[in-house]
Amino acid sequence: MLIETDKLHEECGVAAIYGHPEASKLAYLSLYALQHRGQESAGIASADGEKIELHKAMGLVADIFNVETLARVPGSLAIGHTRYSTTGDSALLNAQPIRVECSKGKIALAHNGNIVNAHEIRSHLEHQGSIFQTTSDTEVIVHLIARSKEETLESAMSDSLRRIEGAFSLVMLTPDRIFAARDPRGFRPLVMGRIKGQSEHHKDAIVFASETCAFDLIGAVYEREVKPGELIIVGPEGVHSRFYSTQQPLSSCIFEHVYFSRPDSFIFGRSVQQSRDAMGRQLALESPVGADIVIPIPDSGVTAAMGFSAESGIPIQFGLIRNHYVGRTFIEPEQRVRDFGVRLKLNPVRHVIEGKRVVLIDDSIVRGTTSRKLVRMMREAGAKQVHMRISCPPTISPCYYGVDTPTREELIASSNTPEQICKYLGADSLGYLSLSSLKQAVNDTENKFCTSCYTGVYPTDLVQLEVRESASNGKTTEVVAVERES
Ligand code: SF4
Secondary structure (H helix, E strand, O other): OEOOOOOOEEOEEEEEEEOOOOHHHHHHHHHHHOHHHOOOEEEEEEEOOOOEEEEEEEOOHHHHOOHHHHHOOOOOEEEEEEEOOOOOOOOHHHOOOEEEEEOOEEEEEEEEEEEOOHHHHHHHHHHOOOOOOOOOOOHHHHHHHHHOOOOOHHHHHHHHHHHOOEEEEEEEEOOOOEEEEEOOOOOOOOEEEEEOOOOOOOOOEEEEEOOOHHHHHHOOEEEEEOOOOEEEEEEOOEEEEEEOOOOOOOOEEOHHHHHHOOOOOEEOOEEHHHHHHHHHHHHHHHOOOOOOEEEEOOOOOHHHHHHHHHHHOOOEOOOEEEOOOOOOEOOOOOOOOOOHHHHHHEEEOHHHHOOOEEEEEEOOOOOOHHHHHHHHHHHHOOOOEEEEEEOOOOOOOOOOOOEEOOOHHHOHHHHOOHHHHHHHHOOOEEEEOOHHHHHHHOOOOOOOEEOHHHHOEEOOOOHHHHHHHHHHHOOOOOOOOOEEOO
16 A cells, blocks of 8 residues: 655755765765655766766665765765655656756756746747657756857856746756756745865865755755845855846745754744744644643644643643654555554554543644544544644645645645534644734744745746646646736
């Protein structure tokens, strides 16, 4: 059986290293730290001043890279990518980095996000004779660069980035340079850091990653975010930056703080742990409940549960234990075990739960299927009452900016009230964090976060994306009344 998780999935993580003798090893370690952002495939491209080498495969970073495969990607420059597919098929041909040799030279590119006008650009380029090798939206960037009339690679890249719309945090490698860029709305995080040179003869290495947790593992010090609309180039002449786009309203993904990013990361100028703690505290104030224990749904619900417990005074206990060693598939016994898939991953501790009024804290409800099973498991373990508290508002609308979401119809909150959802879950009560409290928890005083999956109002035009999903993935075209932010 396939082990399904009723969670939204992040699409990708990226990393880049410039000027380090063990660049590919540091890229590998960075990907290791970013594994939560994508578990389907991973790859590293490296350069030594002349050639670009590449190794990529399906699977986890730890399974793909070893001493032998890392030796295939030598040099002092490297970029890395870990992928969970949302756009394009789940196959090695869509794994990244993508490496090409074109009119602008040798390049390799790795991208986190989703380009919402990729279908339109692709059709246009195909009419002009471009031949695409993959079904991934990322490849359109490479073709745009190759066909750009600009003479230098830097200008061609700026020109190409101006033509694409949507979410993109990307790193690009040439034989002697690293490029790092973020979309003008700053949907996905991308941070820059530095590893001090070992002596006065050794220059500092410059590094980039989706999250700062990658820096901690490679001994890099966080310097700053790559700014929305910024293109940073690191080469023999040093680090320089340009803005390829005029300023646009920001739309940083608020769900990075709710669920995707690791709590030990610092993204969008704020600690993820601090945000989640504040969400839990606000939730306790907004949806108080008389209960004996707070139980987090591990791992992502833990920090919010600690905040809820601290604010409410209800003690926290680890009443659900996670098995961290479960793969994507499993052989189920012939005699059916109820809630087998969920039990493989999460098992209740009867001793903690029996006779108690329990508050279960989770970061989101997507379809509601897992939450319903967890409530039932709590009751079977002897809970007197089960109250669900969710550290964000109801997810009513799909994401088009690099997060794998089910269709609108599959999202339980798109067509059910919290009361109806509570009844479906079999819980005694259900409380969601309000949008205003969520924004407060991430300190969003300037309206700089995207909240589209909670509001159904999108910052970009989505029509092209829906057509493409239907054409290339065989998914049913989702008819969405697209409301665009003014
Ligand atoms: Fe993030 Fe939701 Fe916006 Fe997607 S729609 S970028 S998940 S806040």
